[in-house]
Amino acid sequence: MSDIPTPENIDQQARLSHKQNKQFLDWMRKKQPKDLDAVAQATHDEVFEEVDCLQCANCCKTTGPLFTEKDIERIAAQQRMKPGKFAEIYLRKDEEGDWVLKSVPCPFLLADNSCVIYDVRPKACAEFPHTDRRKLYQINHLTIKNVAICPAAYAIVQRMQQHYLTRR
Numbered sequence: 001m002s003d004i005p006t007p008e009n010i011d012q013q014a015r016l017s018h019k020q021n022k023q024f025l026d027w028m029r030k031k032q033p034k035d036l037d038a039v040a041q042a043t044h045d046e047v048f049e050e051v052d053c054l055q056c057a058n059c060c061k062t063t064g065p066l067f068t069e070k071d072i073e074r075i076a077a078q079q080r081m082k083p084g085k086f087a088e089i090y091l092r093k094d095e096e097g098d099w100v101l102k103s104v105p106c107p108f109l110l111a112d113n114s115c116v117i118y119d120v121r122p123k124a125c126a127e128f129p130h131t132d133r134r135k136l137y138q139i140n141h142l143t144i145k146n147v148a149i150c151p152a153a154y155a156i157v158q159r160m161q162q163h164y165l166t167r168r
Contacts, residue, residue: 004050004155007058014148017158021147024161029137033164037134043159044132051152057113059149064101065124067091072099078120129153 005013014021028036067075069083076086090107091099101107108116115121129146130139131153146153 003158004047005151007056007061007151010058010151010154011148014154017154018144018148020161021157022144024157024164025137025140025143028160028164029140032135032137036136039160039163040136040156041132043156043163047152047155047159051155053152054113056151057109058151059125059128060109060113060115061105063149064104064106065122065128067099067101067122067124069099071122071124074120075117075122078117129156131156 072083072087076083092102094100129150147157
C-alpha cells in the first residue's frame with residue numbers, strides 16, 4: 001500500500017500521525033543529522049517521481065501563498081495590469097502584514113488543476129512544499145502544516161522517519 005494519501009484523506013492521515021510527525025521533526029531539529037540535506041533531497045525527488053500535482057492541487061484549493069513585491073510585479077505584468085490593481089483585486093494584507101490571497105481556492109486555478117500564472121507563480125508556490133530545502137529542520141512549523149495539506153509532503157516526512165528509525 002502506498003504511503004501517499006489522497007487529497008480527500010490527507011487531513012485525516014495528518015491528524016492521526018500529527019504527534020509522531022511533530023516528535024520526528026523535533027528530533028530532527030535537535031539532532032540535525034549530518035546527512036539530512038541529502039536525505040531530504042533524495043526523498044523529495046523519490047516522492048515527486050510518484051506524485052502528479054495536477055491530480056491533486058490541494059495546496060491551491062485550500063491555502064494561499066505569500067506574495068512578495070517581486071511576485072506581485074511579475075504576475076501583474078503577465079496579467080497586463082498595474083501591481084496596485086492586481087493587489088486590489090486578488091490580495092489582502094494578513095495579520096503579519098504579508099500579502100496573501102483574498103480567498104481560496106486560488107483564483108488562478110483552472111478546473112483541470114492547471115495554473116493560469118504557472119510560469120510566473122509566486123516563489124512560495126514554486127518552492128512548495130519546501131521539503132527539498134537545506135536545513136529542513138529550520139521550517140518545522142511550516143512542514144507540519146504542509147503535511148496536512150500536501151500528500152507528497154506527508155509521504156516525504158513518513159519516509160524520512162522510516163529512514164532515520166532504521167538507523168537509530
